[in-house]
Amino acid sequence: MGHKPKKVFVEGPISPQFVAESIAKHQSKTSIGAHNIFLGQIRADAKVGGVVTGIEYSAYPEMAEQIFHQIREAAFAQYELTCLHIYHSLGLVPTGEISLFVFVSSPHRRATFEALEFLVEEIKAKVPIFGKELLGNEGDFAWKENT
Amino acid sequence: MGHKPKKVFVEGPISPQFVAESIAKHQSKTSIGAHNIFLGQIRADAKVGGVVTGIEYSAYPEMAEQIFHQIREAAFAQYELTCLHIYHSLGLVPTGEISLFVFVSSPHRRATFEALEFLVEEIKAKVPIFGKELLGNEGDFAWKENT
């Protein structure tokens, strides 16, 4: 395949406006019939130590970028996709804000459903991203772990 | 269940900006951990008679609103959803523009994947919406049929 590696990490939350701009950029691609978008948003879960007020994300960037690239290539190989974009936050993302944005486009809807689910599961399982959940107002925290 | 019937139909294309505003409205709902969005975009398919330049949508609105309501209730009953929104265009939607916007939110991603696919398939199969594909520049057209 050989799609060019693309920048995934963004500093801080991903704004709804950024999502809108990504959608708008695809309206000139008139072979696309279906877009499917996943957004991960920070929940205000109640934990021992307090309610989650945000997650501080860090990563092993050299490895993460390689894994993101492998996941992208696998998705293009398995599904009929026109476009595929992944963005993930680093640094602080407050509760209610968006930390993950996965965007797939295809002529047909079936490929977008299958590809989007594949991508989100792969990202959660394989990419070395770490999350410190900030709890309450007194500096407590807990380390997030994907299940 | 008994969720209030909501307005689904909008006149003309659905803008990326409208999608952004819908996302932004859900950032105060801090039990949400995952959003999943489907967008249907008009393809410039080549047909006998010319390339599709747009689709003119019409509907049987009284029946369509009832079916949309039934589909929404079924989704809330089957999946753990915090929110669920459906918007569909009526009138002319030019090629490259968006005619369908389905938006589901849940504490957890699994429910959003299953619910979104259920909703899109149900909408395409059961709602009395009709589409006249405008072809080329000389007034030709064809009637769209979901498969």
Add this chain to the structure above:
Amino acid sequence: MTLSILYFGMIAEATGQPLETWHSLDAMTVGDLKNDLLEKYPVLRDRKFQIAINQQIADESFPIPPLAQVALLPPFAGG
């Protein structure tokens, strides 16, 4: 009895009108009405459609109630 009949999409194109009022002296099933419609509009024989009675898809054996709103629905194209 008196019915209002709505036509949509390619069916309205075939009948040349989006609605009409239909009078019948006898009680009718959906199948009876369909036969009468195909007789009045032979072009409908080549078109796929379903019939809804008061906003619900009905099969041919369904008895049409008085004052029903009938709709002829061509294939759906939402999305």
Add this chain to the structure above:
Amino acid sequence: MTLSILYFGMIAEATGQPLETWHSLDAMTVGDLKNDLLEKYPVLRDRKFQIAINQQIADESFPIPPLAQVALLPPFAGG
């Protein structure tokens, strides 16, 4: 041989530093290095982590090449 070791997330918290340079006279497998690390940082015995060698997850039998970049990775939390 000389290795650079990177620590992330709760592992960096446990070791008190994000990276260190590690010297060893002998060739080592990942398992050998892991034993030495658990000896230096007993707190790591209670933490889950995987080890990556030059950005690839490696199992304990993997021989560490000279000048490798080693990384201790706690559970992933992307999304």
